[in-house]
Amino acid sequence: MYVLKKAQLVPKTQLGRFWILITFISILCISLQMLGNLQQSCKQEIKHLILQQNINLPQTSQVQKNCNSTLSPHSLNRVPIGHTEAIPTQVSLQRMKQNKALNPTLQMQNDLNYSEENALVDLWWLSYSSKHPKPSLWGSKKVAKDKDWTLPQIKSSKPPPKAAQMNKKRDLGKKMEMVVSSASRSFDSVGGSQQNHPQSTIPKYGRAQSQGKIMKDSLFRQKISLKDPITRSRTPLSPSLTPRLRDGLFSSHEAACTSKTHIFFLKVHKSASSTIMNILFRFGEQRNLTFALPINQNSQLFYPSYFVAEVVEGFTGETSPSFDIMCHHLRFLQTEVQRVMPNDTFYFSIMRNPIHLMESSFSYYKGSSSFFNAKSLDDFLNNTSKFYDPLKTDSQYSRNLMAFDFGFNHNGKASAQHTRLLARVIESQFDLVLIAEYFDESMVLLKDALCWSLDDVMSFPINQQDASYRSSLSPSTIQKIKSWNKLDWELYLHFNRTFWERINQSMSREYLQQEVAALRKRRKQLAKICLQKEQSVHSWNIEDKLLKPFQYGRAKILGYNLRHGLDEATKQACQSFVMPELQYSKRLYERQFPQKALWLSQAKKYSKAHSKKKERPPKSYSQTSEASFF
Numbered sequence: 001m002y003v004l005k006k007a008q009l010v011p012k013t014q015l016g017r018f019w020i021l022i023t024f025i026s027i028l029c030i031s032l033q034m035l036g037n038l039q040q041s042c043k044q045e046i047k048h049l050i051l052q053q054n055i056n057l058p059q060t061s062q063v064q065k066n067c068n069s070t071l072s073p074h075s076l077n078r079v080p081i082g083h084t085e086a087i088p089t090q091v092s093l094q095r096m097k098q099n100k101a102l103n104p105t106l107q108m109q110n111d112l113n114y115s116e117e118n119a120l121v122d123l124w125w126l127s128y129s130s131k132h133p134k135p136s137l138w139g140s141k142k143v144a145k146d147k148d149w150t151l152p153q154i155k156s157s158k159p160p161p162k163a164a165q166m167n168k169k170r171d172l173g174k175k176m177e178m179v180v181s182s183a184s185r186s187f188d189s190v191g192g193s194q195q196n197h198p199q200s201t202i203p204k205y206g207r208a209q210s211q212g213k214i215m216k217d218s219l220f221r222q223k224i225s226l227k228d229p230i231t232r233s234r235t236p237l238s239p240s241l242t243p244r245l246r247d248g249l250f251s252s253h254e255a256a257c258t259s260k261t262h263i264f265f266l267k268v269h270k271s272a273s274s275t276i277m278n279i280l281f282r283f284g285e286q287r288n289l290t291f292a293l294p295i296n297q298n299s300q301l302f303y304p305s306y307f308v309a310e311v312v313e314g315f316t317g318e319t320s321p322s323f324d325i326m327c328h329h330l331r332f333l334q335t336e337v338q339r340v341m342p343n344d345t346f347y348f349s350i351m352r353n354p355i356h357l358m359e360s361s362f363s364y365y366k367g368s369s370s371f372f373n374a375k376s377l378d379d380f381l382n383n384t385s386k387f388y389d390p391l392k393t394d395s396q397y398s399r400n401l402m403a404f405d406f407g408f409n410h411n412g413k414a415s416a417q418h419t420r421l422l423a424r425v426i427e428s429q430f431d432l433v434l435i436a437e438y439f440d441e442s443m444v445l446l447k448d449a450l451c452w453s454l455d456d457v458m459s460f461p462i463n464q465q466d467a468s469y470r471s472s473l474s475p476s477t478i479q480k481i482k483s484w485n486k487l488d489w490e491l492y493l494h495f496n497r498t499f500w501e502r503i504n505q506s507m508s509r510e511y512l513q514q515e516v517a518a519l520r521k522r523r524k525q526l527a528k529i530c531l532q533k534e535q536s537v538h539s540w541n542i543e544d545k546l547l548k549p550f551q552y553g554r555a556k557i558l559g560y561n562l563r564h565g566l567d568e569a570t571k572q573a574c575q576s577f578v579m580p581e582l583q584y585s586k587r588l589y590e591r592q593f594p595q596k597a598l599w600l601s602q603a604k605k606y607s608k609a610h611s612k613k614k615e616r617p618p619k620s621y622s623q624t625s626e627a628s629f630f
């Protein structure tokens with residue numbers, strides 16, 4: 001005003017001054033509004049991208065028309081008729097309703113009345129919720145109350161690190177992933193040439209690594225050991241195996257740090273996930289850790305519906321999370337998993353080249369709706385419009401299975417922008433994503449991240465199909481698989497790249513090679529000790545029923561025979577290495593919930609014998625003392 005007065009631009013009259021003031025205020029208001037709109041539209045743009053990816057709006061409205069708006073647009077999340085999962089209880093149904101309000105994917109797929117604006121807000125919240133974890137509630141060990149849980153007590157005496165510390169470490173890990181150099185690998189060749197020898201090549205490393213002769217300590221471990229100068233409790237294999245396997249094999253690299261024992265593993269189908277599950281089972285069993293197991297001894301956690309906490313046996317929802325390890329098949333929903341697992345849980349998963357994955361899935365899920373009538377994988381890929389129905393509850397087995405398991409819409413868009421966004425969501429929710437084609441390298445990365453020993457990540461391949469089911473794929477078939485599974489393909493490329501970036505960042509080439517070699521040497525030693533002919537066999541040749549893998553679809557799943565004459569302790573240890581998923585899950589369930597396991601087996605026997613009216617029904621489970629514990 002002063003300047004304007006000076007410039008003699010301000011009229012001397014009251015009215016003139018008033019108009020000038022009004023003009024200034026109007027300009028100020030318009031500017032502020034424009035700024036606000038700009039911010040709002042940026043937010044909306046990002047939200048819309050997430051929304052499109054997750055619920056595929058155009059498809060939803062089309063489905064609405066088709067279904068005459070009475071049925072759910074996607075029956076994808078409904079339990080199919082004859083589904084073997086637990087029927088949700090009243091509590092879980094109530095929770096699922098709440099859950100729908102949290103998860104617009106569920107909501108939009110099941111209730112078209114849900115407003116898009118709510119969905120946008122929820123998605124926004126959902127994708128960022130991991131950055132604002134709930135306060136630590138660690139401490140109560142409700143599930144461990146069962147007195148019949150009699151496995152050896154090797155549990156770490158150390159209290160868990162504080163949640164805040166763990167979050168800092170997780171952020172650090174994420175930052176490490178962000179600050180990365182460019183890709184060290186040609187990814188197109190991953191799809192083609194790696195097919196028969198997935199683990200044969202170690203990619204080239206960055207120049208700094210290949211020149212460097214000094215064996216660097218893992219960055220992860222360096223950071224952790226700075227904050228937690230705690231010695232790791234290394235897991236002995238078994239008294240009888242340990243001395244033979246240990247012979248000078250432990251690397252000097254294994255510095256002091258704290259083993260992580262709160263672990264969530266997203267068991268992505270057909271991605272070597274059963275082998276990792278076996279590793280986790282053994283690790284947890286040896287330390288008397290508690291597993292988040294499917295209710296009523298089911299084999300999965302509500303799959304293919306989104307996971308809800310109430311399908312975990314022993315979950316009360318009343319107090320703090322009380323489980324150590326969770327690794328059964330489920331469709332990922334972070335908010336629900338967080339209800340079950342403690343705040344300092346380490347989240348990891350695995351991805352596999354979609355070409356290998358689809359070959360495996362075609363054979364294993366040959367009975368699924370999409371594959372059932374297809375004469376071959378080629379036939380399916382050439383006639384997807386005839387064979388594939390996105391509304392079928394098992395359609396994920398034939399398209400973008402990994403994206404589906406991570407909780408996304410497997411029929412969603414796969415533009416570069418969308419996949420980038422999905423990758424970012426996964427990165428914000430998971431601490432580590434492994435790659436099945438580099439299984440042993442993955443194990444080295446995993447054991448460092450968890451502060452475990454090489455012995456802890458030792459394994460034999462579980463759930464392997466007889467390779468003779470594979471026919472070599474033509475380049476055009478490979479191309480068709482990639483484009484049909486575009487979402488999975490793009491995610492795989494991304495996580496394959498970040499996997500190697502992570503390795504380059506956290507260890508030297510020499511260290512990786514040394515650890516991989518030690519792991520393979522140890523596997524050979526163990527095979528000599530445990531296995532007949534040191535190799536896998538067809539299931540019809542397996543002598544011990546406990547070790548026979550479940551056969552499904554057209555797949556011929558291989559298993560193992562143990563050597564005769566092993567002493568009892570060695571036999572037990574060897575058995576654990578090769579026990580198929582279903583048998584091992586049952587064993588853990590029986591140890592963790594002995595009374596309910598007994599009740600379930602009696603109920604099963606009764607239902608078998610029921611028609612003959614031979615056995616009396618078991619007394620109600622709710623009458624047992626274990627039931628009152630829940």
Ligand SMILES: Nc1ncnc2c1ncn2[C@@H]1O[C@H](COP(=O)(O)OS(=O)(=O)O)[C@@H](OP(=O)(O)O)[C@H]1O
Binds near residue numbers: 275
């Ligand atoms: N260590 C290791 N390295 C590489 N690949 C491995 C390993 N262990 C298992 N596998 C392969 O993983 C396939 C089975 O995957 P899953 O266990 O995830 O299957 S399932 O969804 O639980 O049924 C299955 O693939 P296919 O044989 O192609 O079917 C296994 O051979």
